[in-house]
Amino acid sequence: MANIRDLARMAGVSVSTVSRVLNNHPYVSEEKRTAVLQAIEKSSYHKNINAVNLSRGKTMLMGVVVPYSDHPYFSLMIKGIAKLALDHNYKLVLIQTDYREDRELEALEMLREKQIDSLIICSRTCSMDIVREYAGYGHIVLCENNNDEAVSVTYVNHYRAFYRALTYLYQNGHVKIGYCIGRKTGVNSLQRQAAYRDFVSKYNLGFNEDYIIGDCLYFEDGEKVVNKLREMASPPTALLVTSDQVAAGIVTCCQKLDIAIPGELAIIGFDNQPIAKMMDITTVKIPIEEMGSNLFLQAFNGDKSRKEMQVRLIERGTV
Amino acid sequence: MANIRDLARMAGVSVSTVSRVLNNHPYVSEEKRTAVLQAIEKSSYHKNINAVNLSRGKTMLMGVVVPYSDHPYFSLMIKGIAKLALDHNYKLVLIQTDYREDRELEALEMLREKQIDSLIICSRTCSMDIVREYAGYGHIVLCENNNDEAVSVTYVNHYRAFYRALTYLYQNGHVKIGYCIGRKTGVNSLQRQAAYRDFVSKYNLGFNEDYIIGDCLYFEDGEKVVNKLREMASPPTALLVTSDQVAAGIVTCCQKLDIAIPGELAIIGFDNQPIAKMMDITTVKIPIEEMGSNLFLQAFNGDKSRKEMQVRLIERGTV
DNA sequence: GTAGGGTGTGAAACGCGTTCCAGGTCAACT
C-alpha cells in the first residue's frame, strides 16, 4: 500500500505538497497538482485514516451510550443523532450498556484514549463524579436534567410532565393511579417518582408501592403489567406508562381480556410514537428525535449548554 | 499529556520496556515494571489509541450498515452483533443508510481507510461489483443469500420460507393471497417475489400487482395496508407480512374496524418478535439475533463462509 | 528602488505506540 511519501516520490514533489493536494489547500500550482493526482490514480492510493487521526488528534467519531439500542425510545434518539452526525461528517460508535456501569466506563475510556471526540450518554448509570473526571478529555453530553458544569444537557422536565399527566387523570376522576417505568433508578425516574409522591401527598391519595411497576420497556411487557393489575385486590384505575410501546401492549392485552379502556383502566403513554396515534392512546409527546439532534449539536459544539425540551399532553381516547 | 517516551524517561527505562508493561508482555523485571507503573500513576498517562491503531494497523472497530436502525428487525440484529462484539473487545460503528448508496459507499470507504477492521452489511444497496472492490481491504459480510466468493454471508432462504408460508395459506383455503414488504428491491425481496410468482403460477392463482404492498416497515404501516385493502374491489383474503410489527399493526387496525381475523383476513407475520406471540400472530420465526451474532463471528474470523439459518412456521391464531 | 504581500514549495518536526533485532546475563545441561 502506497503512502504519502511514495506519492511524493512518484510525483516528484514534497510530502507537504501531496498533503496540500489531498486536503485541497490553496497554493499548489496546477502543474504539481496534476502530477500528484496522477500519482494517486496510478498507485490507487488511499489515506490511512489512523495516521490522520493521530496527527490531527481527532477521529470524527462520536460515542453514543444507550442502555438498549433496540428500544424505540433510544433508537429514535439515535436516529436524531445520526441525522445531524451525517451532516457534520461524524460517525457514531454505538455503546450498548444494558445499564452496566463497566460498559459505560469503557465508553468514557474511549474518550480518554481519543478514539472518540465526544460522548453522548443517553441514559447514565455511573456517578457524576466519574463522568466529571472524564469531562476534560472531550465533550460529554447527557440527556437528563443535571446542573453539573462539566457537561452539556438536553432534557425534559419529567417532574412537571409527570405531575401534569397525573393531574389530568385526577381531573378525570381517578384517585387510584399507578405508573409503569423502565428502570426505577436513574435521574429521570427519580424525578418522576418525586412528582408521583408529591402528587399523591397533595391530594391525599396514599402512596402504594405496588402501583409502581418497573421493567416496562417493550410492547410485550404490557401483558405483564395487566397480569400484575389483575392480581391486585385494589388495582389502580389509571396508569401512566412511560413508553407508548408498553401502553400499546397494555391496551392490546386489555382488549383481549375485555377490560374496557378507559372505562375500567385509563392509560396515558409517553413519547407520542406513531403507535400511540394509531391506537388512539392519550400520550405525553416528547420530541425524542429532536432531542437526539440537539444532543449531537451540543457534543459537536462543545460549549456547555442546557436545553429543556417542551412536552405536551395529547388527548386521545384512553382517558 | 504524557506519552510513552515521557514515561520511559520518568521510569528510567526504554520505550520498549514501557510498551511491554502496558501490554502485559512477559520478560520485564518486577523492579522495572514497578517503576513504569509508578510513572504511569504519577503522570496519569493514557494511551493514545490512534497511535496504537496506526501502529497495529487495526482499530478494533467494526462497521455495521443498516438501512434503519430504529426498525425492530435491524435493532435486534444489532443486538446480536453487539453481544459478540463485546465478548471480542470490538466496538461497533453504526452506519445508517436509509438505503442510500452514497452512505453505503462511505462505510466501504471507512474500511479502505482502515477506520474499521471489517464491515457487516445487514441490507445491501450498492452493487456487488462495488462491494467486491473493497473486499481486499477487510472482511465484508452480508446478510443475504449470495454466492460471491469475496464475502461471507449469513442468510435465510427467503424463497423457501415464503413458499412454505404461501402453501400453508393455500392449504387453509386461501387463493387470493398478497404480501407486504419493506422495499421491493434487494436480494431478499426479489427472492420472495420469485417465490410468490412461482407459487401463484403453480396454483394458477393469477398474479396481481396490487397484492404486493411496499413500504411496510413499522407498526403504524399496518393502517396503511388495511386502507389499501379496503379500496380494492377484490382484496386478498390472506397476507404474508414480512415484519411482525406490521402484522401487529394490521391486526390492531382490523380489530378497530371489526374486520375478523382470520375470518375475513388471515395474517402471517415474519420474525417471531415478542409482539407476535403476545398478539397470537402466526409467524415465520427468523433467528435474527442469532444471525447478528453469526455475522459478527464471520466478520471477526475472516475466513469466507456461508451460513444458512433455519426458519420455522409458528402456528398461532391469525390463520 | 524598495518594501510588502501573495503565491508556491520543501524540510523537518510532530503526533505516539509497536515490534523486530541485537545483545547481554545467568543458570542449567552436555
Next chain:
DNA sequence: AGTTGACCTGGAACGCGTTTCACACCCTAC
C-alpha cells in the same frame, strides 16, 4: 569448559499524514 536457552533490555525502524517554518519568486504600491 562450552553450549543452550530462558530471561531481560534498549535502540531503531515502522506505521503515516499534518503542519509549521523558512525561503524563494514575482508583482504591486509608495
